[in-house]
Amino acid sequence: MRLEKGVISSSQLMFLVTGLIQGSALTVAFITKIAKQDIWLVVLSGLVISLFLALIYISLAQKFPSKNLIQINDIIYGPYVGKLISALYLYFFLLIIPANLRFIGDFSLTYLMPETPMSVILIMFMFICAWAVRKGIEVIARTSIILVVITIIISLFTFVLLLKDMQLTNFLPILELSLKDYIQSTHIMMAIPFGEVLVFFMVIPYVNNIKQAKSSVLLGLIIGGLTILSVTVKFIAVLGITSTIMTSPYFEAVRLIDIAGIITRLEILVAIGLLITVFLKVSIFYYATVLGIAQLLNLRSYLPLVLPIGIICISLSFFLYASPVEEVESAVSIWPIWSIPFELLFPLSSLLIAKIRRLPKKQGG
Amino acid sequence: MKNPIRLILIILVCLFCVLGTTSCWNRRELNDFAIVMGVGLDKPQQSTEDIQVTVQIAKPGGRKSANKEEGGGGSSKGYYNATTSGDTLFDTLRGFTHHVGRKLYYPHNEVIIFGREIAKEGVQPYIDFFARDHESRLSVWVFVAKDKASEIFDETPRLEKMPAQEIAKLVKAQSATSQTSTVRLVDFLTRLMSKTTSPIAPMIELSGEGNEKNIFVSGTAVFKKDKLVGQLDKIETRGLLWVIDKIKSGIIDVNSPSGHGKVSLEIIRAKSKITPEIIADKIHIKIEIKEEGNIGSQTSLENLALPPSIAALEKEKAAVIESEVMAALKKARKLNTDIFGFGDALHQKFPKEWKDLENSWDEIFPDLDVELIIEAKLSRTGRISSPAVPEQE
Numbered sequence: 153m154r155l156e157k158g159v160i161s162s163s164q165l166m167f168l169v170t171g172l173i174q175g176s177a178l179t180v181a182f183i184t185k186i187a188k189q190d191i192w193l194v195v196l197s198g199l200v201i202s203l204f205l206a207l208i209y210i211s212l213a214q215k216f217p218s219k220n221l222i223q224i225n226d227i228i229y230g231p232y233v234g235k236l237i238s239a240l241y242l243y244f245f246l247l248i249i250p251a252n253l254r255f256i257g258d259f260s261l262t263y264l265m266p267e268t269p270m271s272v273i274l275i276m277f278m279f280i281c282a283w284a285v286r287k288g289i290e291v292i293a294r295t296s297i298i299l300v301v302i303t304i305i306i307s308l309f310t311f312v313l314l315l316k317d318m319q320l321t322n323f324l325p326i327l328e329l330s331l332k333d334y335i336q337s338t339h340i341m342m343a344i345p346f347g348e349v350l351v352f353f354m355v356i357p358y359v360n361n362i363k364q365a366k367s368s369v370l371l372g373l374i375i376g377g378l379t380i381l382s383v384t385v386k387f388i389a390v391l392g393i394t395s396t397i398m399t400s401p402y403f404e405a406v407r408l409i410d411i412a413g414i415i416t417r418l419e420i421l422v423a424i425g426l427l428i429t430v431f432l433k434v435s436i437f438y439y440a441t442v443l444g445i446a447q448l449l450n451l452r453s454y455l456p457l458v459l460p461i462g463i464i465c466i467s468l469s470f471f472l473y474a475s476p477v478e479e480v481e482s483a484v485s486i487w488p489i490w491s492i493p494f495e496l497l498f499p500l501s502s503l504l505i506a507k508i509r510r511l512p513k514k515q516g517g
Numbered sequence: 518m519k520n521p522i523r524l525i526l527i528i529l530v531c532l533f534c535v536l537g538t539t540s541c542w543n544r545r546e547l548n549d550f551a552i553v554m555g556v557g558l559d560k561p562q563q564s565t566e567d568i569q570v571t572v573q574i575a576k577p578g579g580r581k582s583a584n585k586e587e588g589g590g591g592s593s594k595g596y597y598n599a600t601t602s603g604d605t606l607f608d609t610l611r612g613f614t615h616h617v618g619r620k621l622y623y624p625h626n627e628v629i630i631f632g633r634e635i636a637k638e639g640v641q642p643y644i645d646f647f648a649r650d651h652e653s654r655l656s657v658w659v660f661v662a663k664d665k666a667s668e669i670f671d672e673t674p675r676l677e678k679m680p681a682q683e684i685a686k687l688v689k690a691q692s693a694t695s696q697t698s699t700v701r702l703v704d705f706l707t708r709l710m711s712k713t714t715s716p717i718a719p720m721i722e723l724s725g726e727g728n729e730k731n732i733f734v735s736g737t738a739v740f741k742k743d744k745l746v747g748q749l750d751k752i753e754t755r756g757l758l759w760v761i762d763k764i765k766s767g768i769i770d771v772n773s774p775s776g777h778g779k780v781s782l783e784i785i786r787a788k789s790k791i792t793p794e795i796i797a798d799k800i801h802i803k804i805e806i807k808e809e810g811n812i813g814s815q816t817s818l819e820n821l822a823l824p825p826s827i828a829a830l831e832k833e834k835a836a837v838i839e840s841e842v843m844a845a846l847k848k849a850r851k852l853n854t855d856i857f858g859f860g861d862a863l864h865q866k867f868p869k870e871w872k873d874l875e876n877s878w879d880e881i882f883p884d885l886d887v888e889l890i891i892e893a894k895l896s897r898t899g900r901i902s903s904p905a906v907p908e909q910e
Binding site: 324 | 656871
């Protein structure tokens with residue numbers, strides 16, 4: 153019995169991974185206060201470390217072809233402990249959705265529509281995501297190609313237009329931050345955008361060519377990482393030290409584009425890029441959550457779960473944080489720690505146990 | 518039977534989405550806007566309140582008749598100025614609705630002018646609003662008024678429709694002389710956030726009597742932290758711009774090599790670099806300026822298109838640049854304000870040593886050892902090589 157009948161190609165997988173990473177492009181603002189002008193180094197080292205992390209995930213996924221995270225947990229830890237770990241994972245996925253919704257909501261309220269109630273924005277946003285999830289992974293994968301290409305074009309376009317405002321001295325002095333701050337910010341960078349690749353445990357079984365999945369995930373990770381890198385380079389070079397006090401430095405940097413008084417006020421491009429990539433990110437996590445719950449409860453279809461989970465996520469996004477300030481605080485000091493078991497410990501121990509117990513016993517289970 | 522219900526549901530859902538995207542929640546029609554072109558901040562003269570704000574509001578209806586020379590009084594102007602006072606900036610700006618009748622709209626604001634008094638007291642409490650408010654932009658030009666900011670907006674615009682536009686144009690035109698600093702809000706904020714570099718802003722003042730009052734930019738206001746402490750004149754301003762690599766164009770007058778008359782040299786391109794060095798615990802700042810220019814005009818009769826004359830002119834030019842930079846340096850030392858960003862340059866190159874210097878920078882800066890290396894080149898003589906005089910033997 154398969155819950156998902158769709159099949160995606162490995163290049164679509166790459167675009168999905170890229171979109172997932174790009175969806176966090178504006179959350180690098182969380183660490184500008186800690187990392188200051190060295191933020192690009194932090195992004196790079198976070199990317200490099202998470203490539204190794206992704207290798208662990210992929211080798212685990214390739215050991216159990218056409219099995220998703222829930223099934224792998226069942227095989228490795230047995231039906232009871234495995235179900236418990238799976239439930240924890242689903243909770244982890246579920247919490248990421250409201251956090252991103254809240255980010256979108258706060259962004260729109262700060263910059264675009266300050267007087268519109270957040271619920272209106274979030275309900276409409278979640279509605280689109282729910283629609284995509286109901287249509288299955290194939291549809292999300294196909295939209296991802298268009299959306300990611302648009303985001304990359306926006307990123308390159310703003311980069312070229314900002315070239316004349318860039319001052320390379322803003323990057324100096326290099327590596328001024330202390331070792332503690334460096335490790336902390338790299339960890340945040342690893343946990344929030346890059347470590348979330350974990351969610352592809354739920355998607356990889358539907359890739360038609362599992363052998364190529366490795367290179368597509370790594371490539372997607374690199375392209376997404378480079379987009380984030382270009383974002384940080386842009387705002388540090390343009391704004392310098394001022395970027396540390398901005399709630400959304402990338403947006404502010406793009407606001408400064410002024411080519412002969414004609415090409416100005418392009419910041420809406422950034423907002424569009426943010427909306428479409430966060431749509432992808434939320435859809436992927438949303439899909440993983442409902443699929444996982446259906447799998448866990450042995451349902452025949454995940455469709456009945458889509459709307460209830462959506463409603464829970466919208467409500468959670470209001471209760472989770474009292475204010476954007478709290479959101480930043482939690483992203484900086486709580487979330488990275490909370491994600492360690494999910495992003496590092498469980499995959500590692502799964503891999504070890506699989507080695508020791510010589511799993512999977514039969515090829516393909 | 519199932520299909521019609523499904524269709525109606527889909528249509529309803531689509532309508533819901535379409536209605537949402539019109540963003541009617543924040544609906545503001547164009548004729549409800551009061552488009553702000555400039556904001557001026559002053560100290561109120563009598564009242565006990567903290568701040569007096571003058572805003573210049575575009576009046577689209579009045580702009581058409583602005584060209585006609587009719588004595589229609591205030592109604593023929595394309596703008597009007599409103600003034601009110603209050604305790605905080607945001608509160609005061611919102612208070613304009615008591616007598617303007619429309620909510621002010623800031624995204625088209627072009628200039629922020631600080632009155633002299635308020636600049637002396639410190640601009641920190643007021644700059645925050647402009648950085649925080651979502652309608653305000655970081656690319657708005659910052660000025661300091663020689664006297665009161667409200668007076669600047671009373672100027673009679675000559676080429677533009679509104680004084681605020683004219684002020685913004687002045688900034689863009691400055692590259693022809695490079696004798697005025699151009700400071701966007703983001704540049705001001707960057708300097709304000711630096712531990713050592715002092716913020717600067719162009720100084721603007723009013724000349725003329727009676728109805729015909731005109732603005733002109735007369736130098737650079739120098740801040741220490743957020744407080745106005747002094748002013749650079751035109752020469753010193755260009756000296757500052759040489760160092761911070763902001764020279765675009767300009768004219769340098771030098772004496773003719775023969776001693777009679779003057780030669781005007783045009784700056785075509787200039788580049789500068791600040792290199793701090795620490796030699797035996799002593800800080801040494803090296804400023805390299807590379808300039809390239811043409812001969813623009815000469816009042817003397819001699820032929821300058823000869824290698825010795827060119828060399829002499831280049832030397833003269835380098836001397837003028839050096840004197841301008843030294844003038845700026847002298848003023849900066851007198852005011853004890855690091856307008857050049859030497860502190861930041863040192864920080865960027867010597868992060869470790871900087872930690873000890875940081876707190877005593879005010880004592881170190883006036884006695885800094887500064888070395889100037891100026892390379893001035895003359896490349897072309899223009900359309901004629903020698904002046905239009907009969908050939909001399």
